[in-house]
Amino acid sequence: MRVMSERISRRIGAITESATLAVDAKAKALQAAGEPVIGFGAGEPDFPTPAHIVEAAAAACRNPKYHRYTPAAGLPELREAIAAKTVRDSGFVTAAANILVTNGGKQAVYNTFEALLNPGDEVLVPAPYWTTYPEPIALAGATAVVISTDVSSGFKVTLEQLEAAYTPRTKALLFVSPSNPTGAVYSREQTIEIGRWAASKGLWVITDEIYEHLVYDEREFSSMATLVPELGDRVVILNGVAKTYAMTGWRVGWMIGPPDLIKAATNLQSHSTSNVCNVAQAAALAAVSGDLSAVAEMRAAFDRRRRRMHALLSSIDGVICLEPEGAFYAFPSFEGVLGRTFNGRKATSTSELATIILDEAKVAVIPGEAFGAPGYFRLSFALGDDDLGEGVTRIADFIGGR
Ligand SMILES: Cc1ncc(COP(=O)(O)O)c(C=O)c1O
Numbered sequence: 001m002r003v004m005s006e007r008i009s010r011r012i013g014a015i016t017e018s019a020t021l022a023v024d025a026k027a028k029a030l031q032a033a034g035e036p037v038i039g040f041g042a043g044e045p046d047f048p049t050p051a052h053i054v055e056a057a058a059a060a061c062r063n064p065k066y067h068r069y070t071p072a073a074g075l076p077e078l079r080e081a082i083a084a085k086t087v088r089d090s091g092f093v094t095a096a097a098n099i100l101v102t103n104g105g106k107q108a109v110y111n112t113f114e115a116l117l118n119p120g121d122e123v124l125v126p127a128p129y130w131t132t133y134p135e136p137i138a139l140a141g142a143t144a145v146v147i148s149t150d151v152s153s154g155f156k157v158t159l160e161q162l163e164a165a166y167t168p169r170t171k172a173l174l175f176v177s178p179s180n181p182t183g184a185v186y187s188r189e190q191t192i193e194i195g196r197w198a199a200s201k202g203l204w205v206i207t208d209e210i211y212e213h214l215v216y217d218e219r220e221f222s223s224m225a226t227l228v229p230e231l232g233d234r235v236v237i238l239n240g241v242a243k244t245y246a247m248t249g250w251r252v253g254w255m256i257g258p259p260d261l262i263k264a265a266t267n268l269q270s271h272s273t274s275n276v277c278n279v280a281q282a283a284a285l286a287a288v289s290g291d292l293s294a295v296a297e298m299r300a301a302f303d304r305r306r307r308r309m310h311a312l313l314s315s316i317d318g319v320i321c322l323e324p325e326g327a328f329y330a331f332p333s334f335e336g337v338l339g340r341t342f343n344g345r346k347a348t349s350t351s352e353l354a355t356i357i358l359d360e361a362k363v364a365v366i367p368g369e370a371f372g373a374p375g376y377f378r379l380s381f382a383l384g385d386d387d388l389g390e391g392v393t394r395i396a397d398f399i400g401g402r
Helices: 019-032 051-062 076-090 104-116 134-139 159-165 188-200 259-272 278-289 293-314 350-361 385-399
Strands: 099-102 122-127 143-148 170-176 204-208 235-240 253-256 377-380
Touching: 019 350, 051 278, 076 099, 076 235, 076 253, 076 278, 099 104, 099 259, 104 134, 104 204, 104 235, 104 253, 104 259, 122 134, 122 159, 134 143, 143 159, 159 188, 170 188, 188 204, 253 259, 293 385, 350 377, 350 385
Parallel strands: 122 143, 122 170, 170 204, 204 235
Antiparallel strands: 099 253, 235 253
């Protein structure tokens, strides 16, 4: 008997679409069709990339040297500059040889998990988590062990929770601060405590530092890689230019790790995407070699929007919203709103409520289900002040039946 072949592989067939990109695409499609939709979906700054970075790319475009392949690991001068920038910004001392330039931070996530994990391995993933992490873990045949946190702990995982989730199969801990989607920022003490725990278990730590420059009030960014030297050669830093320099579309990120891991990940990348676009690397070189004045200006605007969004969301009956400490996301609980009927449509989950709000109030938010946290919404505050005010007011009016 002939066995029917499966058209799509089981591994890839099991991958879900990125919910954040899907909501953003739907919002943009509705906008293009003339609907007055306001989108809180995409995590991208509304600012243009700073002029000196664009100029560097324009100059690279005119220079035939940049019309060619680069080494798979990236332009040597960019890797040097990333090493220098890492010491400057987080105090972590590294060398160009320990850096792989990737197509955005997302490919650094993918490369890391594919290069590190074997089937059966477990990775501790505190939730709410960024929607992308579990997929490459599953693709590697490993398991994401999700550790739930909520507003009561400020969305921060505790040592007790980590200890309870740990098994002899645990290979790595994923640590993300400032966090997408919650905006939580771990203190220096918490970072050290968790890092030392991971080191004592002999775990790898993958620390995603892409929001390092977006912390508010008196808070400071703490790099676990720097603060916990006991992690030795089992620490991987993920980073990129997207959020710091308003460069989401340029697609430049990187991973920093021990030589054997970087070599393995470079081999993988050499067969998948080769090098990152040469011109984009020239732009990233200008970004990371320059000063941080542009991000300081953007941070001031995000800070203003953060306060406004927090105040508006907190005023909605049934909504609990912590003030975001970093990144550019608010992560309010809409649990208290579920079960109500809006325009004849009952919302029993935040996933359903998000659809109703998009259809009826023309506002796009990402439901917490996408981040392993039903009951919440993620709203980016990296959009213009007017849209932000109008969008959250629309949600408040809609929920309040006005
Ligand atoms: C926590 C985190 N890491 C990595 C990335 C990847 O960013 P990019 O691929 O645009 O560089 C994102 C983007 O949303 C993120 O939120």
